[in-house]
Amino acid sequence: MESFLLDLLASPSWPFAASRGVIVIGVLMTIAGYSVLLERKASAWIQGRIGPNRTSHPLIAWIPLLGTFLMKGGFIQPAADGLKFLFKEDPLPGHVRKGYYVLAPIVALAPALATVVMLPFGRLPDGNVIALCPGADVGVLFMFAISSLGVYGIALAGWSANSKYPFLGAVRGSAQLISYELAMGLSVLTVFLATAAPGVDSPLSLVAIVDSQKGAWNVLGHPLAALIFLICVFAETNRHPFDMPESETDLVGGFHTEYGSFKFGLFFVAEYGHMVIGSSLFILMFLGGWHVLPWLPTVGTGVVATLAGLAAFFLKLAFFLFFFVWVRWTVPRFRYDQVMRIGWRVLLPAAIVNLLAYFAWYAYKG
Amino acid sequence: MAVKVVERRPLTLAERTYLPQILAGLRVTWENMVRPPVTLQYPDERPAIPQNYRGVPTLVRDPEGREKCVSCQLCEFVCPPKAIRITPGEIPADAPTAHVEKAPKEFEINMLRCIYCGLCQEVCPEEAIWLQTQYSMTGLSREAMVNDKARLYELGGTLPDAHRKWDVKKTEAERQAGGAH
Numbered sequence: 001m002e003s004f005l006l007d008l009l010a011s012p013s014w015p016f017a018a019s020r021g022v023i024v025i026g027v028l029m030t031i032a033g034y035s036v037l038l039e040r041k042a043s044a045w046i047q048g049r050i051g052p053n054r055t056s057h058p059l060i061a062w063i064p065l066l067g068t069f070l071m072k073g074g075f076i077q078p079a080a081d082g083l084k085f086l087f088k089e090d091p092l093p094g095h096v097r098k099g100y101y102v103l104a105p106i107v108a109l110a111p112a113l114a115t116v117v118m119l120p121f122g123r124l125p126d127g128n129v130i131a132l133c134p135g136a137d138v139g140v141l142f143m144f145a146i147s148s149l150g151v152y153g154i155a156l157a158g159w160s161a162n163s164k165y166p167f168l169g170a171v172r173g174s175a176q177l178i179s180y181e182l183a184m185g186l187s188v189l190t191v192f193l194a195t196a197a198p199g200v201d202s203p204l205s206l207v208a209i210v211d212s213q214k215g216a217w218n219v220l221g222h223p224l225a226a227l228i229f230l231i232c233v234f235a236e237t238n239r240h241p242f243d244m245p246e247s248e249t250d251l252v253g254g255f256h257t258e259y260g261s262f263k264f265g266l267f268f269v270a271e272y273g274h275m276v277i278g279s280s281l282f283i284l285m286f287l288g289g290w291h292v293l294p295w296l297p298t299v300g301t302g303v304v305a306t307l308a309g310l311a312a313f314f315l316k317l318a319f320f321l322f323f324f325v326w327v328r329w330t331v332p333r334f335r336y337d338q339v340m341r342i343g344w345r346v347l348l349p350a351a352i353v354n355l356l357a358y359f360a361w362y363a364y365k366g
Numbered sequence: 367m368a369v370k371v372v373e374r375r376p377l378t379l380a381e382r383t384y385l386p387q388i389l390a391g392l393r394v395t396w397e398n399m400v401r402p403p404v405t406l407q408y409p410d411e412r413p414a415i416p417q418n419y420r421g422v423p424t425l426v427r428d429p430e431g432r433e434k435c436v437s438c439q440l441c442e443f444v445c446p447p448k449a450i451r452i453t454p455g456e457i458p459a460d461a462p463t464a465h466v467e468k469a470p471k472e473f474e475i476n477m478l479r480c481i482y483c484g485l486c487q488e489v490c491p492e493e494a495i496w497l498q499t500q501y502s503m504t505g506l507s508r509e510a511m512v513n514d515k516a517r518l519y520e521l522g523g524t525l526p527d528a529h530r531k532w533d534v535k536k537t538e539a540e541r542q543a544g545g546a547h
Contacts, residue, residue, distance in 0.1 A: 045399040050407070330391040 021117075028116050032272035033078035035321045041074060042325040052077040085265035093161075093258055100160035105259070105266035108153025111146045112273030118142050119280050120207050122290040122309040125302045129207050130310070139206040140192075140285075144185065147236070147277055150270065151177040154238070154245050154255045157267070161258035169254030172336060173245030176235055179343035180242075184232035186351035187225040190358040191218050191285050210289030214297045217288040224354045226286040228347050233278040235343070238271065240328035244339055279320035287316055415499040420484045422500040423475055424522030425515070426493075431524065432463060434494035437470040441486035441495055449479035450486060465536055473515040477503045492531070496522060 037052070044051030052074035060076060061067045070076060092098060118139040120131040151173055158170020192204060195212045209218075219226040235242040246254035256267045283289060290309035291297040299308040334342070380386050406413060415421070428434050437454040455471030457464055486495045500521060505511040513521065 042399070045403070046395045048398060048401065048404045050403045050405045326392060326395060327388075330395045331388055 024116050024119075025113055028113065028273060028276060029269065031276050031317070031321075032269050033082065035272045035275060035325075036081065036268070037074055037078050038321055039325045039328075040077070042322060043329050046326075046329045055080045082265065085262045088261035090261040090263065095162050096258060097160040097162060100156050101258075102263075104153050104157035104160055105263045105270070106153075107156055108150055108270040109266050109273065111149040111153075112270050112277060115143050115146045115277050118206065119277070120210065120284065120289070121313055122306055125306055130306075131207075137205050140188070140204050140209070140281075143206075143277070143281060144181075147274065147281075148177060148181055150274055153267070153270065157259065158245070158255040161255070163258055165251045165253075166255050166257045169245040169247065169251045169257075172247070173238060173255060176238075176242065176244050176339055176343070179340060180232045180235035180347070183228055183343065183347035183351045184236065186348070186355050187228040187232065188285060189355050190222050190225045193358055193362055194218065194221060206284050206289075209285055210291070213288040213291060213294075215295050217286065217291070217294045219286040220294065222286070222354075222358075224350065226282075228351050228354070229286065230282060231342075231347060233282055234324070234327070235339070237274040237278045237324075239275065239324055241331040241334045242339060243333060244336055247333060249333070275321060275324050276317065279317055279324070282320065283313065283316045289313060415501065417499065419499045419501065420482055420497040422477065422503055422513075422521060423480060423482075423484075423486055423495055423497050423518075424500075425473060425518040426496050426522040426525040427519065428527045428530070429524060433469050433519075434492045434527075435470050435473065436466055436492055436494075437468050437473075438491065440489045440491065444485045444489045446483060446485065447479040447481050449476045449481075450474070451476075463532070465539070466532055470515060473518055475513045475518060477505075477511045477513060478508060493525075493527070493529075496525060498522065 041051040053072045055074065055076045056067065056071035057076060060070055063070075092101070118131065120129045120139075122130045124130060154173040155170045158166040158168075158173070161167070191209060195209050212218075234240075238245050243254075245251075246256070248254065251257070256264055259267060288294065288297075290313040292299050292308055292312045298305040425433075425435055437452050439452050439454065442450045442452050451472075451474045452470050453472035454468055457466055457469050463469075482497065484497050487493075487497050498521070503511065
C-alpha cells in the first residue's frame with residue numbers, strides 16, 4: 001500500500017488522477033445536493049405547492065433573466081441549505097458515546113464516496129471508459145461490498161446516540177439491509193450469467209455488463225430480476241416506502257434523532273449519495289448504461305458519441321432520482337413486519353426461482 | 367339489530383404484489399404534479415376579500431363627510447374583551463350639526479385586545495363602526511396597536527348611508543316647528 005501511494009505520488013500523472021477524483025466526487029456531491037432540491041420541488045408540485053423559489057444572491061439576482069430563473073427554480077437553495085448546516089451550532093449531547101457519535105456520519109458518507117471510484121459514466125472517443133478506476137474486473141462486487149457498509153453509519157449512529165428511538169432505527173436499518181442484500185445479490189446473478197458469454201473476460205466488470213447491452217437492455221431480458229433489484233435498491237437506500245431506520249412517525253427521527261447541524265447534513269448527503277449510486281447501478285446493469293436506446297448504442301462518432309452517451313447516462317440518472325422522489329410522495333411507509341415479510345417471503349424466493357429458471361435456460365441452451 | 371356479515375373478497379395475486387396499486391398511486395401523484403399549484407404567494411399576491419368580511423373595526427363618515435358616531439358608548443359596553451375606550455364630548459352649539467349633541471372626543475380601539483367578533487358593529491345605532499376588509503394589523507409596539515380616532519377614521523373612510531337618520535330628524539323637527547307657528 002505504501003509503495004503504491006509513493007508510486008502514485010512519484011508518477012507524473014498524480015495531479016491528473018487527484019484532480020479527476022476531486023471532479024468525480026464534486027459531481028457526485030453536486031448531484032446529491034441538487035437531488036435534495038429535486039426532492040423539495042417535486043414534493044411541492046405533487047402537493048400543489050410551488051417549492052423553494054425565494055433564495056437568491058444579489059449578484060445572481062442582478063443577471064436579467066437567468067437570475068430570476070435561478071431564483072424561481074430554487075437553484076441557489078442547496079447552497080443556502082449547506083451553508084445553514086455549516087454555520088449552525090454543533091452541540092454534542094451529554095449522553096452520547098462521543099467518539100462513535102462523531103464517527104458515524106463519516107462512516108455513513110465515506111462508502112457513498114468510495115463507490116464512485118468504480119462507477120463508469122461513459123466512453124471516451126478512444127475507447128477508454130470514463131471512470132476513476134476503469135479497468136477493475138470486480139467492479140460490481142466492490143460496489144456491493146462497499147455500498148452495504150453505509151449501514152454501519154446508521155448502526156453506529158443509532159447505537160452511539162444512547163437513546164431508544166435511534167437505537168430502534170439502527171436495529172431496523174441493519175435487519176432490513178441484511179434481508180434485502182440477499183435478494184439483491186441473487187437477482188443480479190442472472191445479469192452476470194447473461195454477460196458471461198464466451199469471449200467476455202470479466203463478466204463482473206460494469207463495463208462488460210454495459211457492453212453486453214448493445215442490443216436489448218437487460219431490463220428486457222431480465223424483467224423480474226430488474227424489478228427485484230429496483231425494490232432492493234429502494235430498501236438499501238432507506239428510501240420510502242422502506243425508510244424503516246428513519247420512520248419519523250414512530251421513531252421521532254430514527255437513527256439521526258440526536259444529530260444536528262453539519263453532522264445531520266452529512267447523513268442527509270449520504271442518503272442522496274446512496275441514491276445516486278443505487279440508481280447508477282440499476283442503470284448500468286439493467287438500462288444499458290450510457291447506451292442511448294435499446295439496439296441504438298451510440299449516436300454519431302467521436303466526441304459526439306461520447307457526449308451523447310454521457311447525456312444518456314445522466315438523463316437516466318435524473319429520471320431515477322426523480323422516480324425515487326415520486327415514489328416517496330406516493331406510497332406510504334410499510335410496517336416493519338411487512339418489510340420483513342416482503343424481503344424474506346416474497347423477494348428472496350422470487351429471486352431464487354428467477355435464478356434457477358435462468359440456470360435451467362442457459363443449461364438447456366448450452 | 368341484525369348484523370350483516372360482509373364477505374371479504376380475497377385479494378387477487380396482482381393485488382397482493384402491491385404493484386398495480388403503486389402504479390395507480392404514481393398516476394395520481396403525477397396528475398397532481400402537472401396541475402397548477404394552488405399556493406397563494408402571500409405578500410406578493412393578496413387573497414380576494416369579500417365585502418362582508420369581518421376585519422379591523424373602523425369608524426366611518428357619512429357621504430357628506432360628517433362624523434356618524436354619537437358616542438353613546440354602546441360598543442364600549444358590549445365589547446367582550448373591553449378593547450374599546452370612548453371619551454365622550456359635546457358638539458359646540460354653533461356647529462351645523464349641533465342637533466346631534468354629542469360626538470366622541472377620543473375613540474380608541476386596542477387591536478391587541480380586539481377579537482373581531484363584530485358585536486360593536488351589530489350594536490351601533492348609528493352604523494358608525496364597521497368591521498371592514500382589512501385583515502392584517504401590525505405594529506412595532508403595544509402603543510402602535512391602539513388605533514386612535516384619527517387612525518380609525520383614516521381606516522374607515524366613507525360608507526354610503528341609506529337612512530340619513532339625522533337629516534330626517536332635522537327636517538322633521540323643522541317641519542313640526544314650522545307647523546306649530
